[in-house]
Amino acid sequence: MLTGTSESLDHTDPFVHPALFYGDPGEYLAGTVPFVRAALAADAPVAVAVPGENLRLIQDELGADGAAVRFLDMREAGRNPGRIIPGVLRAFADTQPPGRRVHIIGEPVWAGRSPAEYPACAQHEALINTAFRGREVTILCPYDTSRLDERALADAHATHPVVIPAGSAAGRPSAAYDPDGVVARYNEPLPAAPGAGPGVLAVPFDEDSLSAVRHLATDHGAGLGLTGLALENLALVTAELTTNSVVHGGGTGVLTVWSDDGYVLCEVRDGGRLTDPLAGRRPASRDQRGGRGLLLVNLLSDLVRAHTGPEGTTIRSYLGR
Numbered sequence: 001m002l003t004g005t006s007e008s009l010d011h012t013d014p015f016v017h018p019a020l021f022y023g024d025p026g027e028y029l030a031g032t033v034p035f036v037r038a039a040l041a042a043d044a045p046v047a048v049a050v051p052g053e054n055l056r057l058i059q060d061e062l063g064a065d066g067a068a069v070r071f072l073d074m075r076e077a078g079r080n081p082g083r084i085i086p087g088v089l090r091a092f093a094d095t096q097p098p099g100r101r102v103h104i105i106g107e108p109v110w111a112g113r114s115p116a117e118y119p120a121c122a123q124h125e126a127l128i129n130t131a132f133r134g135r136e137v138t139i140l141c142p143y144d145t146s147r148l149d150e151r152a153l154a155d156a157h158a159t160h161p162v163v164i165p166a167g168s169a170a171g172r173p174s175a176a177y178d179p180d181g182v183v184a185r186y187n188e189p190l191p192a193a194p195g196a197g198p199g200v201l202a203v204p205f206d207e208d209s210l211s212a213v214r215h216l217a218t219d220h221g222a223g224l225g226l227t228g229l230a231l232e233n234l235a236l237v238t239a240e241l242t243t244n245s246v247v248h249g250g251g252t253g254v255l256t257v258w259s260d261d262g263y264v265l266c267e268v269r270d271g272g273r274l275t276d277p278l279a280g281r282r283p284a285s286r287d288q289r290g291g292r293g294l295l296l297v298n299l300l301s302d303l304v305r306a307h308t309g310p311e312g313t314t315i316r317s318y319l320g321r
Contacts, residue, residue, distance in 0.1 A: 013133060013134060014101075014135060014136045014137075015129070015132045015133055015134065015135050015136075015137055015138075016138040016139070017129055017132070017138075017139050017141070017160055017161055017162065018138075018140055018141070018160060018161075018162040018163065018164050018171045019141050019143055019156040019157070019159075019160035019162070019163045019164065019174075020032070020140055020141065020143065020164045021142075021143050021145050021153070021156070021163065021164060021165055021166040022142055022143070022144060022145065022166050023144070023145045023146045023166045023167075024146065027166050027167055028054060028142060028144075029057060029058070029061050030169075031142065031169075032048075032050075032058055032140070032142060033058060033061050033062065034169075035103065035105065035140055036048065036058065036062060036069060036105070037062075037065065038103075039103035040068055042100075042101075043100070044100045044101050044102070044103055045092070045096045045100065045102050045103065046068075046069050046070070046102075046103040047069065047070035047071075047072065047102075047103075047105070048069055048070070048071050048072070048104075048105045049071075049072040049073075049077060049078060049084075049088050049089075049104065049105065049106050049107070050073075050074050050105060050107035050142065051073065051074050051075050051107060051110050052073045052075055054107060054142070055072075055073055055074075058071075058105075070092060074088075074107055074108060074110075075110075078106075078108050079302055079303070080120075080301050080302055080303050080304060081117065081120040081121045081123070081124040082120060082124065082280060082281060082301075082303075082304045083298045083301075084106065084108055084124055085124065085127065085131050085278075085281040086280075086281055086282060086283045086295060086298065086299070087298075087299060089104060089106060089128070089131075089132075089139065090131070090282075090283050091283065092104060093132075093135070093137050094283065100136075101136045101137065102135075102136065102137045102138070103137075103138050103140075104137070104139045105139075105141075106139050106140070106141055107141060107142045108121050108124055108125065108141070109122075109125070109141075109143060109148065109152055109156070110144065110147075111144060111147035111148055116303060116305065116318070117303055118152070119186035119188065119305070120186075120304065122152075122155045122159065122182050122186050123182065123183050123186050123187075123277075124281075125141065125155070125156070125159035125160070125182070126158070126159045126179035126182040126183045127179070127183065127277055127281060129159070129179050130179070130277070130278060131278060131281065131282070141156070141160065143156045145166050154176070155182055157174045157175075157177070158174070158176050158177060158178045158181060158182050159177075159179055159182050160174055160177070161173065161174055187306075187307060187308065187309075188307060189307050189314075190267075190305055190307050190314055190316055193256040193258065193265075193267050193269075193316075194256070194258055199224070199258060199259065200256065200257070200258040201216060201217065201220040201255070201256065201258070202254065202255070202256045203216060203254070203255055204253070204254050204255075205242055205245075205246075205252065205253055205255055206246065206251060207246045207251060210239070210242055210243060210246065213238065213242055213255050214238050214239050214242070216255075217235065217238040217255060217257050218231060218234060218235045220257050221234040221235075221266075221319075224257075224258075224259045224264050224321070225264070226264050226319065226321055230264075230319055230320065230321065233300040233301070233319055234257075234264060234266060234319055236296065236300060237300055237317045238257075238266055238268075240293035240294070240296050240297050241255075241266070241268035241293070241297060241315055241317070242255060242268055244268075244293045244294065245268055245270035245272065248272050249270030249271060249272030249313060250270055250271035250312075252270065252271070253269055253270035253271075254268070254269045254270075255267070255268055256269075259321070262320065262321060263302065263303075263318040263319060263320055263321065264319045264321060265317065265318055265319075266316070266317045266319065267314060267316040267317070268314070268315055269312060269313070269314045270312055270313055271311075271313075272312060272313050273309070273310070273312070273313060274306065274308040274313045275308075279294050280293075280294025280295050280297060280298045280304070281295070281298065283295070297315070297317055300317075300319075301317040301318055301319060302318045302319060302320045303317075303318035304316065304317050304318070305318075
């Protein structure tokens with residue numbers, strides 16, 4: 001089980017993380033645009049990272065005022081939920097001058113997220129609370145009550161210390177707030193990878209075979225249709241995951257590469273245990289030496305899923321063809 005996220009609702013923490021529930025475009029704009037305008041009026045930095053159709057709603061409503069806002073399409077920037085904290089939220093917040101509260105609208109959960117993506121989304125929302133604890137940052141997360149299922153809406157109450165009901169301008173503490181529980185609940189075993197056979201590369205590795213398995217993975221990925229940058233990304237992901245297994249996962253592991261539903265999947269399974277739930281989600285400092293492997297995997301992949309427990313750790317990267 002992932003550990004290290006225990007926390008209770010701390011009313012002294014400067015970090016603010018409300019969930020905004022909305023049922024239609026009017027409620028969406030009523031909850032998001034005043035948030036942006038208040039930040040602009042305070043001369044505070046503000047970013048909006050939401051799916052493209054909602055991004056356009058906010059941009060149209062703001063008009064010329066939107067020139068001072070950083071806009072990102074979350075369908076692209078946050079396609080991999082594991083990339084959002086380092087590549088979207090921290091990438092914006094960490095570059096702002098000190099002394100002013102940073103305001104961000106982030107919508108990582110939308111109707112149409114695949115069953116494989118959703119658990120990573122829920123864990124991401126839970127881990128935001130740890131990643132930004134103690135910082136002068138407000139991250140407002142909209143949730144569409146008309147299109148998301150009951151599980152997603154219930155998880156929003158568990159991952160956000162404050163909730164704003166649809167049609168309301170005021171937030172209230174969430175009685176269901178339990179980010180630890182969400183991280184643990186979605187630390188679930190992944191569907192079994194296929195065994196070695198047609199179209200499937202499944203090979204054990206150790207320190208002496210790292211280079212060989214990387215070449216095997218790249219050749220196999222090319223046979224599955226990866227080209228150019230995607231093929232280079234597979235080589236890098238394979239190298240980082242297998243090296244992590246050798247260094248941190250007991251020295252050996254099993255690499256599996258196969259294709260499914262338009263993706264090439266690269267999975268590494270080893271006997272180690274991942275105890276840091278934010279591993280791979282912290283931006284690397286300029287003077288940091290090492291410790292960038294899982295971060296690089298998150299930045300390069302379209303999705304990363306992980307499961308860890310007493311029996312070992314499995315990390316699965318999805319790369320679009």
